[in-house]
Amino acid sequence: MTRTADETVTYPGARRPDRSRTVSSDGLMLRVYEWGPEDGPPILMAHGGFDFAGTFDVFAPMLADAGYRCVSWDARGHGDSEHAVLYNWGADLRDSLVVLDTVTDRPVPILGHSKGGGLMLELADACAHRVSHVINLDGLPSKNNWPDVSDRERTRMVQGEVQRWLDHRRAVVDRQRRPGTLDELAERRGRMNPRLEPDWLRYLVSIGARHDADGWRWKIDPVLRPGGFGPWRPEWTMHRVPGIGVPFLGVLGLEPELMGWGTVPEDVHPYLPPGAEFVPLEGVGHFVHIEQPRLVADLVIEFLS
């Protein structure tokens, strides 16, 4: 990794997108990025929660160099997309279709990591006619990381989480994220992603954070916070999988991680659609395309070919 005087950070193999533009999702501005030839076969790529399209900066160029037009976007409230008043799964899903509509009306491969993987499963369910292949990178959730506690204790935990969420919502109005040096932000991110290289984390900061007068700040909307509560159940996402009628590739990192689901192959096998390819990766964590970009890119290229 090298850093120039204006704090431009580089990382081996990382390449910023070849093109960038904005699209409006019902009045909300989304930032869209593309790697690879404009006339190449497109792949729609959705990043994970609390990430941004720049997390594909090593992985996407590998697909681009194989001739694909990789299209991704910063989810609402993430990266350089506009911060929204409200956030929910359905809005993210609509946003993904808005982006796809700007690319083609033909069926295309869709790829997603983590939350983005779940989102692409739902897009495949909602708009099967727009999807030619589904590629899921460690985005198959399970209940394995949910605590096993008594009902009374669970009620207390949920109430605590709800109240913390409400308190955060009250307190965060007009606040900004805490500033720090580039290294400090990388270190903070490293606590959530301990398997990722410090140099990569510093590179991520240079894309996903902005440099204000008092330091670097993550661009992500301060309203958004990890964890949370709600009626959603992991099996609801898994129930989208068996009905997928196009080729499916699932890649699962087997090393447990804070931001991962703790999903094991036995959780996935019952849901795989006929003919699915499923690749569990030993010694790889949740960010399969960041830890092993060449390996995962080759899996994708072979799958699509």
Next chain:
Amino acid sequence: MTPDRTSARTSSDTREARDPADIEFVRSGKAALALHHLRRGAGRPLLLLHGLAEQTPARVPAHLAEWPGPVIGLDFTGHGRSTIPAGGGYTAEALMGDVDAALVEIGSATVLGRGLGAYIALLIAGARPDRVRGAILADGPGLIGGGIRPSSPSLVPLDPDQPAVPDPHALNELSRDVRPPDYASEFARMALQGSELDDPIAVAAVVRPEWLAGVVGEYGVVELPLDRALARYADVD
């Protein structure tokens, strides 16, 4: 503070004019919410939560006239005179946050919810049992919600240039809001665990979707006609 609708649809409010002094705007996240002081006075307020696509009524409904204290109505985000956000993203939990913001402003209150507002009343009763002195769940639009599990997803295109209040995204998303009975019941248990009342939730609704049927079976939940539920909570200190 008034709603910032610069990034939102324009709207045409068809409600009859109310004295601006009786409308107060409070912040809920990035939204400005209209709190309508329908009747001022001393004592614990009755906070009205409207149904899906509704808004705070123009005056105190006749059947609520006996409430001994102030009567206040909240327009949820995307409804009435509150902010219409760009791009939707509505959840019942965000509307619970709306009520939380209102309670910060008005203090503890008895909450009466219609339809969608009934579900939100349940959520806030569980989330803030120290501030909700009785939640009454009544019939109204949006009571049923989107069922107990997600349906096949659909992506409904909406025209962002069409002026609309309530926000079409709110109608689309909140009518599909998934409400598993065990999730709803968790909030009833939270209300009971945290409230000083023996029966912090009263179900006045005749219609009983699955989430509400589950709630009715919980300790701390009573089934009462609306007038008796109001009388019960009016008597609470």
